Amino acid sequence: MLEYIISKYNFWVYIILLLIGLYAMLGKKNLVKKLIGMNIFQSAVILFYVSIGVKKGGATVPIFMGDAHAAHGHGQAIIDVASYINPLPHVLMLTAIVVSIATTGVALAVLILIFRRYKTLELDEIIKIRKDTGV
Amino acid sequence: MIWQLDIILCIFVVICAIAAITVKDLLAAVIILGAYSFFMCILWTEMGAVDVAFTEASVGAGVGTVLFIAAVNKTKRRSKD
Numbered sequence: 713m714l715e716y717i718i719s720k721y722n723f724w725v726y727i728i729l730l731l732i733g734l735y736a737m738l739g740k741k742n743l744v745k746k747l748i749g750m751n752i753f754q755s756a757v758i759l760f761y762v763s764i765g766v767k768k769g770g771a772t773v774p775i776f777m778g779d780a781h782a783a784h785g786h787g788q789a790i791i792d793v794a795s796y797i798n799p800l801p802h803v804l805m806l807t808a809i810v811v812s813i814a815t816t817g818v819a820l821a822v823l824i825l826i827f828r829r830y831k832t833l834e835l836d837e838i839i840k841i842r843k844d845t846g847v
Numbered sequence: 848m849i850w851q852l853d854i855i856l857c858i859f860v861v862i863c864a865i866a867a868i869t870v871k872d873l874l875a876a877v878i879i880l881g882a883y884s885f886f887m888c889i890l891w892t893e894m895g896a897v898d899v900a901f902t903e904a905s906v907g908a909g910v911g912t913v914l915f916i917a918a919v920n921k922t923k924r925r926s927k928d
Binding site: 721722725728729732733735736740741742744745747748749751752755758759762763765766768771772773774775797801802803805806809810812813816817820823824827832833834 | 848853854857860861864865867868873876877880883884887890891894895896897898899902903906907910911914915917918919921922923926927928
């Protein structure tokens with residue numbers, strides 16, 4: 713049982729990162745800290761997906777090393793799939809990274825607008841100002 | 848995939864994540880987040896996901912840090928927690 717837990721140590725690290733991000737999003741009062749927590753959360757999920765594609769036992773990067781002409785000519789070279797890492801999660805997570813930066817940019821723009829209106833970035837102070845002014 | 852390097856990088860990533868949310872100075876937190884992104888990039892190179900590592904180094908650590916620093920410059924640098 714203990715050996716099984718230790719051999720899957722990658723997954724434990726992802727769970728720890730995920731919970732750190734979740735705690736920062738829920739427990740911290742500063743809005744920039746919440747955004748940092750969101751970034752950590754996203755990259756933990758991306759790390760989990762990328763690690764699914766890893767193969768043990770001499771699998772290399774998914775770049776075709778063989779003769780390129782033989783692959784699509786009449787030779788029809790047979791590619792050994794087991795010797796390459798699965799590239800499908802990589803491609804999906806490539807999109808996820810770009811999307812996460814786009815959402816971060818939009819969130820920072822909204823954050824600057826909030827600061828211009830309330831002159832603070834602490835969530836409790838913003839709620840207090842909103843209650844006092846009745847907006 | 849070398850498991851000793853993998854464990855060391857995983858520990859560094861967790862340390863960077865904890866430091867980024869505990870530091871009270873927001874600029875320091877953002878820079879530590881950039882370091883976190885670079886450690887993540889090394890971790891992905893080590894896992895064999897070279898394209899994801901490229902994108903993370905340029906877009907995640909580069910552009911993301913620049914955006915965060917610009918936003919912190921426009922707002923306040925101190926945070927209460």
